[in-house]
Amino acid sequence: MRVALFVTCVNDMLYPDTGRAVVALLERLGVEVDFPTGQTCCGQAHYNTGYRRQAEPLVRRYAAVFDGYDHVVTPSGSCAAMVRDNFPRIAARAADEGRDNGLAEAAAAAVPKTYELTEFLVDVLGVTDVGAYFPHTVTYHPSCHGLRMLGLGDRPR
Known part of the structure; x- marks a missing residue:
């Protein structure tokens, strides 16, 4: 199984430890993770x-960078939702305007293999307990994109 990490531009710029933590978690679960530097x-x-229209080249780039991977995992519900929900919309709109230029193929390649992290853990790996422990009470706020666009339900919990 070839797995790539899509760390997202926000995580890369503001929260780089998030990507490192995702890799550490997945490797602890026996997953070998690649990080394509062209993302x-x-x-x-x-x-x-x-x-x-300015997003269209990014759809193509995403598909090209992650070509050859079985799964693309991201710690961002909103970025996973962008790929899965909006890439096909962008491609359809471009096609309606007579400017497909491979967008439909790019979107079709990217959508089925892009997963939000907890979705990948539960649905692909079958893991519901990652062995984490935190001795304090916390509040979890489910993201709107995770709930409404991805339908993550209780997976993050």
Whole structure:
């Protein structure tokens, strides 16, 4: 099984330890993780602010960078939702405008193998206990993208 980490541009810039923690967790569970250095942004910032066409090259880039991997894991529900929900929308809109240029193929390649981290743990690896322990009470706030666009349900818990 070939697994790649999509660390996301926000994690890369603001929370680089998140990527390291994901790799440590997955490796502890016996998963060999690659980190393709050509990865950039999923295009969510562009798309959400009305720059859909500027997001199109990022759809192609994502598909190209993660080509050959069985699974792409990201610690971001919003980025996973961007790939799975919005990449096909971007491709469909470009096709409607007569500018497909491989977007439909790129989206079709990216969508089925992109997973939010907890979804990958539960649905692919079958892991519901990662052996973590934290001796304090915490509050978990499920993300809107995770709940509504990905349908993660209780997986993060």
